Ligand code: SF4
């Protein structure tokens with residue numbers, strides 16, 4: 020990774036980011052029967068649970084190794100061992116994911132070594148997946164990525180599979196890796212794969228675990244998620260596809276599988292908008308040799324039609340886009356495609372990838388100037404800029420609400436977290452249908468604004 | 481259907497079912513590693529107490545997450561400045577962890593204080609600060625001198641105890657402000673309201689009662705809090721402390737230092753609010769006998785207003801079963817009483833931080849068969865929800881999805897609530913909240929309740 024982008028001053032105000040272990044916990048929730056343990060003090064785990072619960076509105080259990088004063092002096096090995104054993108005893112998970120926190124990293128705990136010793140002592144334990152996620156090295160986005168990669172490194176090709184567990188399929192086997200998207204969008208991806216008769220292993224797959232039905236009985240861990248055997252078998256796939264921004268190769272699970280096991284790997288941005296979805300489907304078809312289903316063509320054609328119907332409402336409207344890198348990149352491509360003018364794009368992540376990616380893209384049709392692209396950026400930083408830019412619409416997570424309210428600019432909630440609107444998990448933006456749903460929301464936001472601000476009170480807009 | 485959920489062995493004595501065996505309860509223990517405790521950390525406790533001080537700068541010294549997760553999470557409202565609703569962090573990064581964060585902290589204070597012009601600043605140490613060895617006290621002293629406002633260290637490293645210890649640390653921080661204004665005149669019949677955080681404007685409701693009784697409220701600690709009010713709080717005649725103790729330490733400290741007596745009260749439920757007002761009136765009986773008369777009139781008037789609507793709720797809710805899990809045990813006492821007035825049975829009750837005495841009192845109050853838990857976790861609580869066939873869960877945001885998943889109504893009685901539940905009108909709001917969740921028709925579809933969850 021290049022040198023992270025530095026801030027010109029010492030404080031952060033109203034951050035546009037959370038911390039790495041949140042991303043880790045989220046990714047672990049996409050593995051079947053997996054229990055995350057955060058190695059550090061109790062507070063981090065509790066806060067992260069609370070934060071995620073307010074977004075997903077689902078039970079989210081995250082255990083902690085519960086450091087205290089003495090742990091800080093003597094190291095956290097005994098606590099980790101106890102935590103793992105207690106989780107094993109109470110939850111019977113098939114996988115235990117362990118994320119470190121700022122505290123355990125700062126005192127210098129060597130979790131990898133601890134785990135080797137714990138495994139030796141208790142061979143009955145399920146696979147343990149360690150990931151290093153100290154927040155002073157990145158945001159939830161980096162934590163999520165590291166965890167997906169860490170999971171693949173720990174499991175793929177590393178355990179014996181029984182004859183029945185080895186994936187059998189008439190069609191091609193594909194590993195599909197995703198950044199933080201909504202459960203509904205994961206469901207769409209699965210549908211596409213099934214329509215194309217591709218046997219896919221999606222990782223992480225929290226489409227049920229973080230958006231499931233009511234229970235008739237108690238479940239220690241919510242049903243759903245990518246099965247352990249599927250991850251172990253990832254080295255046998257015909258190919259991998261990584262969705263999301265162009266993260267450095269060394270962070271990426273698909274890249275690892277390619278280097279280690281020779282599984283061919285491809286990457287493309289999130290399929291939002293016509294071009295990106297076209298690109299996604301053609302890559303999918305290329306690596307698997309399967310045809311793009313006809314239903315996609317109809318959805319595409321309807322979306323183009325909707326673009327036509329919508330264009331006048333949107334052309335030249337100034338938008339500010341913010342959130343994690345992959346989401347902002349996808350929104351930017353969509354915005355350019357429908358004639359919006361993205362004047363400012365920012366992320367809390369300090370990775371430098373957003374800027375590198377967006378700079379290479381052509382200037383949007385409706386833009387007079389290139390957009391401002393900011394990383395390691397918070398709402399405190401954004402406020403003055405937004406005041407100056409006077410955009411028509413903000414698109415991003417709920418934390419933009421303070422600015423939206425203060426400056427009376429509408430905020431369309433997309434991404435994470437969404438703490439002040441309903442149905443975050445069911446939001447869609449991937450694929451032609453998902454894009455249509457995003458388009459509807461954007462247009463309606465603009466329309467509503469126009470209607471409520473007009474003195475006439477138009478009833479046709 | 482019940483799925484057997486094993487209790488963690490270490491926790492066996494933190495769970496008790498009334499009527500089954502001896503009451504040998506253990507509490508005030510550290511959370512067990514690997515148990516999904518609902519507790520947060522010392523930092524969290526300090527934030528609860530100090531957060532509502534609206535004209536102070538609250539700076540979390542440490543990594544970004546601790547600040548991010550506490551940004552505007554509480555419903556404490558202010559009638560004026562709203563500095564507390566912004567989120568500030570020193571945002572320590574890798575190089576700070578290696579080289580120390582003192583310089584960055586000083587720099588952050590130099591940036592933020594002139595910009596936001598707070599009346600005081602609280603600097604919260606979070607976990608890593610306790611490890612990298614920053615001398616936060618020294619930085620704060622220097623900043624106080626240089627920047628002209630009190631810059632107060634709050635030693636709230638998360639690992640240094642429980643949430644309760646965070647209360648103590650926060651009280652310690654408050655003591656540095658208390659007593660620094662000795663000139664503003666204060667009535668003889670005056671109180672401080674302690675442990676009231678003005679969630680959804682609750683402090684205003686309570687303050688209005690006292691106004692009607694002719695009692696001056698010198699300072700509310702810390703709801704709708706102002707630095708200047710805290711400074712003169714030592715001049716009040718009495719400290720009235722709400723709930724199980726977030727501010728008890730301060731009350732004790734003020735008793736010792738300024739000789740101000742304190743009493744514990746609760747403002748939840750008709751019974752307890754009335755008692756609180758009578759107790760305060762009783763305290764001032766000698767000074768001014770009229771206060772008692774006014775209190776009595778007030779209670780009579782307010783209770784009369786509640787009679788009819790409460791009766792309606794009672795008839796609708798009779799026989800419903802509730803589970804309670806709250807931060808402090810004192811609140812649980814009040815809730816049990818309110819639910820009784822609503823004819824709701826309490827079948828499980830617990831708290832994150834109760835002490836032995838609290839639990840003994842709970843065991844005393846409860847009906848046989850009621851389960852009592854300390855520092856519980858979702859798995860345990862789910863087990864009791866099913867076993868006891870609960871209709872309604874009263875707790876905080878973290879418990880909500882668990883209740884809903886099992887098809888059980890839920891009522892938020894935590895620091896994040898947006899509806900006022902204190903005072904007489906709060907009692908009515910509470911009844912309405914309980915009814916609107918427990919009586920909702922949606923639970924009919926819950927697969928646990930009936931077969932209608934499955935399509936035929
Ligand atoms: S790092 Fe420490 S202070 Fe911060 S949330 Fe975690 S436990 Fe609390």
Ligand code: SF4
Pocket residue numbers: 038039040062063066119120121122153154155543544545546547607608
């Ligand atoms: S200490 Fe680190 S891991 Fe814990 S909440 Fe704070 S930023 Fe996140």
